[in-house]
Amino acid sequence: xxxxxxxxxxxxxxxxxxxxxxxxxxxxxxxxxxxxxxxxxxxxxxxxxxxxxxxxxxxxxxxxxxxxxxxxxxxxxxxxxxx
Amino acid sequence: xxxxxxxxxxxxxxxxxxxxxxxxxxxxxxxxxxxxxxxxxxxxxxxxxxxxxxxxxxxxxxxxxxxxxxxxxxxxxxxxxxxxxxxxxxxxxxxxxxxxxxxxxxxxxxxxxxxxxxxxxxxxxxxxxxxxxxxxxxxxxxxxxxxxxxxxxxxxxxxxxxxxxxxxxxxxxxxxxxxxxxxxxxxx
Numbered sequence: 001x002x003x004x005x006x007x008x009x010x011x012x013x014x015x016x017x018x019x020x021x022x023x024x025x026x027x028x029x030x031x032x033x034x035x036x037x038x039x040x041x042x043x044x045x046x047x048x049x050x051x052x053x054x055x056x057x058x059x060x061x062x063x064x065x066x067x068x069x070x071x072x073x074x075x076x077x078x079x080x081x082x083x
Numbered sequence: 084x085x086x087x088x089x090x091x092x093x094x095x096x097x098x099x100x101x102x103x104x105x106x107x108x109x110x111x112x113x114x115x116x117x118x119x120x121x122x123x124x125x126x127x128x129x130x131x132x133x134x135x136x137x138x139x140x141x142x143x144x145x146x147x148x149x150x151x152x153x154x155x156x157x158x159x160x161x162x163x164x165x166x167x168x169x170x171x172x173x174x175x176x177x178x179x180x181x182x183x184x185x186x187x188x189x190x191x192x193x194x195x196x197x198x199x200x201x202x203x204x205x206x207x208x209x210x211x212x213x214x215x216x217x218x219x220x221x222x223x224x225x226x227x228x229x230x231x232x233x234x235x236x237x238x239x240x241x242x243x244x245x246x247x248x249x250x251x252x253x254x255x256x257x258x259x260x261x262x263x264x265x266x267x268x269x270x271x
Binding site: 009010013014016017018037040041043044045047048049050051052053054055056061062063065066067068071072074075076078079082 | 090102180252
């Protein structure tokens, strides 16, 4: 039943992508109960997922980026031809 | 003309937003510009079908996303495999506790930039796999198909991407901020 930290961390990642089988779920749950480090690690992984989803709401991290004037004009011309 | 049917207003009102989205996904300014153009042209062809049950921006972003995934599927077929330039994981440090609320932390410009920098450091394969999973929320079998990789390969790639992000944030944000606090203490 006891799995290594390496194995536990692999399962933490995997659990974000698919539902683990019963054996893996139990083994991971047990490991996280007794291993504080892997529990912290799992929390960091949840943080990453949540951060990724929030980041996407507004793209405020790219607020300094914009279409260049030349690209804007080029697109405008294309659109004018079709609109 | 209502906004939904006026392509001129699309570029004016949503051009920069679409460009940022495209740049975030494709990580290439030229491809991002082309995506915006293709999106707006496709939107013109499809405008009769716009139902108005979402905002114009959401509708346009959906079209752009579709275009991006389409291009990606073609690109990966033609791509010469790049050498994996995986950063060696550092000797495992104790994971620190990340107690902050992600959404709240992301309101800080400094953190947004750090997070974005860390994302930028993922190599292309990792970023694509990771973003199909976390942004598009696709199931793993669909991602495998999209990227032409095996399930095992995807599992490893996703784990590495998360691990690299985690280590990067640990090093450049959480660890650093602990150090700064520590330095203050010794100074006083």
